[in-house]
Amino acid sequence: MLDERSRILLKTLVERYIAEGQPVGSRTLSRASGLTLSPATVRNIMSDLEELGLVMSPHTSAGRAPTAAGYRFYLDKLIAIQPLDQRLIADLREELKPDQPQQLIRRASQILSELTQFAGIVMAPKRDTERLRHIEFVPLSGNRLLLILVTQSGEVLNRLVTAPRALSPSELVEASNFLTTHFAGKTLEEMREALAQELSRMREDISDLMRAALTAPLPEADPYVVSGENRLLEVGEFASNMERLRELFSLFEQRTALMRLLEQATQANGVQIFIGSESGVAELEECSLITANYSVHGRIVGSIGVIGPTRMAYDRVIPIVDITAKLLTHALSQYENTQG
Numbered sequence: 001m002l003d004e005r006s007r008i009l010l011k012t013l014v015e016r017y018i019a020e021g022q023p024v025g026s027r028t029l030s031r032a033s034g035l036t037l038s039p040a041t042v043r044n045i046m047s048d049l050e051e052l053g054l055v056m057s058p059h060t061s062a063g064r065a066p067t068a069a070g071y072r073f074y075l076d077k078l079i080a081i082q083p084l085d086q087r088l089i090a091d092l093r094e095e096l097k098p099d100q101p102q103q104l105i106r107r108a109s110q111i112l113s114e115l116t117q118f119a120g121i122v123m124a125p126k127r128d129t130e131r132l133r134h135i136e137f138v139p140l141s142g143n144r145l146l147l148i149l150v151t152q153s154g155e156v157l158n159r160l161v162t163a164p165r166a167l168s169p170s171e172l173v174e175a176s177n178f179l180t181t182h183f184a185g186k187t188l189e190e191m192r193e194a195l196a197q198e199l200s201r202m203r204e205d206i207s208d209l210m211r212a213a214l215t216a217p218l219p220e221a222d223p224y225v226v227s228g229e230n231r232l233l234e235v236g237e238f239a240s241n242m243e244r245l246r247e248l249f250s251l252f253e254q255r256t257a258l259m260r261l262l263e264q265a266t267q268a269n270g271v272q273i274f275i276g277s278e279s280g281v282a283e284l285e286e287c288s289l290i291t292a293n294y295s296v297h298g299r300i301v302g303s304i305g306v307i308g309p310t311r312m313a314y315d316r317v318i319p320i321v322d323i324t325a326k327l328l329t330h331a332l333s334q335y336e337n338t339q340g
Helices: 004-020 026-032 039-051 068-078 086-095 101-116 169-183 188-201 204-215 229-234 242-254 256-265 314-339
Strands: 119-123 132-139 144-151 156-162 224-227 272-275 287-296 299-309
Touching: 004 026, 004 039, 004 068, 026 039, 068 272, 068 314, 086 101, 086 314, 101 119, 101 224, 101 299, 101 314, 119 229, 119 256, 132 169, 132 204, 156 204, 169 188, 169 204, 224 256, 229 242, 242 256, 256 287, 256 299, 287 314, 299 314
Parallel strands: none
Antiparallel strands: 119 224, 119 299, 132 144, 144 156, 272 287, 287 299
């Protein structure tokens, strides 16, 4: 535990470093903290904080900068979040009006990037969570069929399925009508659960077709949308380190590691912050990722986030991520209401 003087000095150091990007000297800390301490006393406290791993002394300067652990202590114990201006919130609500999910997700990622000047990222809803509007079977060659799923957001998904035997057009219409009538408005997972109770009433070959339809893999979709990656080129910490930038852009393209992080974020409530190595992703060693979940009618379907340097204005970025997630939740829920 830190005493009050140490807390005030650490908070002052972190905020000055975030604002100026330069190590902070003891004399500056003595004046900026509002404490009546001599520079020598400040240096002693800084030495204690350095021993605790909360600050470090870059070789090129007599001043100190926060470590990842220092940022973490600041975020957990010291930060004072700045509330967003109500006019900005009203503007964001106008930008995120109920619309097709793909459009909302793309716009949300753009908003995050525009407001923070970093990279905005939005995890797309898993396709198994999409609610269906219409289901249809189209015969191909032999026993092969094309299953067409139209979601409430207007997206058309195709699956190849194999029927137990060649089915007549009237049998395919019967199967399509049954699925649409009984399961429109449900997710694929909800359909699988409900269908188990219905299969006993259906002919064996039709019930086999239903099982095949619900277990066939969906086509791959972009797992998330990223906006503003190029803004990272102008971040001081990255501008002089092209190797770090190449690693970051490779991370955006590979998708697997970032997707795992965003899925991890959906398991917790509220805003989550990953500082440097906390993410477990080597490419984010000098970055922070701030995330928040969004949902539809209380069901978490994805997460949004901002990726930037560890030296970012957390007190400003955190509420931007938080309110964007809440407005995206509201817009998607309202849109689904209009499609129901």
